[in-house]
Amino acid sequence: MDVIVLGGGLMGTASAYFLARRGARVTLVERNRIGTGATVASFGNIRRTGRHLSQLPLAHRSLRLWGKAERMLGRDVEFRATGHIRLIFDEGSLADMRAYAQATRPWGLDLEELRPREISARFPGLGPEAIAASFSPQDGSANPRLIARAFAEAARKLGAEIVEEAEVDKITYTGCGFLVASSKGAFAADCLLNTAGAWGARIAAQFGEEVPIDARGPQMGVTEPLPNRILPVVGIWTRNKEHGAYLRQVERGNIVFGGAAERVSASLDPGHAVADPMGLALQLRAVARLLPAIARVAVIRTWSGCEGYIRDMLPVMGRSATTPGLFHAFGFSGHGFQLGPGVGDAMAELIMTDRCETPLGDFRIDRFNQGI
Template structure:
């Protein structure tokens, strides 16, 4: 089986690897460099806590693969299962957390509720005003700049062709499958996997599948290095987007942070957003609610990127509803990093066997036409 994968982010690189591991002949085509789109803008959060319930089976599958990544790919991608704590500052958010924890338990996710005294004892320096927190001990973080090249190189060793800096000019369906013309030549295959991220809706539209997707850029930042003391990833339960901050400390000591800043619209040509320094003070005030000590630390870099957000915040994943041999995996709406290995594994299973052990029905591309009464 020949498969063309369009898009060289985490979803595309992981799919190329797992497809090649299953014996498919794979060509991955990336318009820029591997891992230069949404992945490079990622926070690196590997969390199941707070996910849509329909995503949890895929998240469980992916977490298992994150745990195997170093052995599987032959390099350390800095996956650390240090846990994920989400602080709570008001009674409404506490009720939200408890309701979510109860609903998620049958789906295989157990969240531990932590009191203020336990927060202080187990995670000193975090959220002094928090009234509670949830803790998911098996979650953690990984390095977005390492995981995509690792998957791409492992796929290449299995025989996959990785074509970078190749703008796609045309995509045609032929009697034999698909013909993709690029700036670096034409490529043919019987199957086409659309992992083009924020550009994925454009590809789907060529085959009559309309997806309500907008391109947006997050605002991320990183501080100077400090002594390494903060082990878990830290987030918040809140209904207020102005307080939706998150942070983690890497082993080199730097604190990576994000959230609490409106994601800006991105023009897909050229497809990149710049961080806005005017938003940084308010963002840091929200982050300091989680970790007051960050107020005394220098920020050394900020950045943004380009992520694809679907209207209902769920990805598009599975078979095309209009074209045999076409598959989609895009639109992960800013929370796809944890899912990446699981997405690649699930899509490879679906393409090569015709079925998938992980339920994907909620992510079907035709859900939007159904909603419109079509």
């Protein structure tokens, strides 16, 4: 089977790899360079905590693949299962965490509840005012700058064609397949997989499938290195968006942080978002609540990127509702990084076998036409 994959971020490159591994003849077409869109702007969080319940089977599938990534892809993508801790500062958030932990237990997610003494003993320096925390020990982080290119190179070794800096001019459904005309030539295939991220809705609309999506950019930053090592990814349980910060420390000592500040507007043409410097002070106040030591550290860089946010914050994933042979996997609304390998594996299974062991029903594209 011939498959064209549109989009060279983590979703597209992972899909290309798993399709090629199942024997498909794959052509991946990317308008820029591999992994330079939403993937490289990502925080790098490998978390299951806080996900919509219907995403958890996919998140579990993906976590298993993250654990195999170095052996599977032949290079270290800096996946580290150092755990994910979410600090809690008020009774309402504690109740929210306990309700979520109870709801997710049947879905295979077991969260530890930590009290203040356990937090300070296991993770010194974090959230001195926290009244509790949740901890998921198997989660962690990976390097967004490495993963998409690692999948692309591994797919290429399996025979996939990776075409970069190719603007797509026209997509034609021929009745028995697809023809994609681009600045790097024309490509034909039996199936088309749309993994174009924030641009995915434009492709879907060409086939009569409308998706309510907004292009936004996260506010991200990184500090100079700190000598002390903070192993887990750190977040917060809160209903207040201004407090919703998160951070992780990379092995070189720098603290990567995000959250709290409003996501900036992003234009699909040319597809870039610029961090708002006015949001940095708000972010640092929120992050300092999680890690007070950050107040004495210099911020050396800030950035943003173009992500697609769907109205219900769930992705579009699965078969087209209008066109045989067309498949979608886009709109992961700022929380797709952990899901990436699982998305690629699930889409390859669906395309090549006409079935998928992971339930995808809540992500179908026609849900917006049914008032859901």
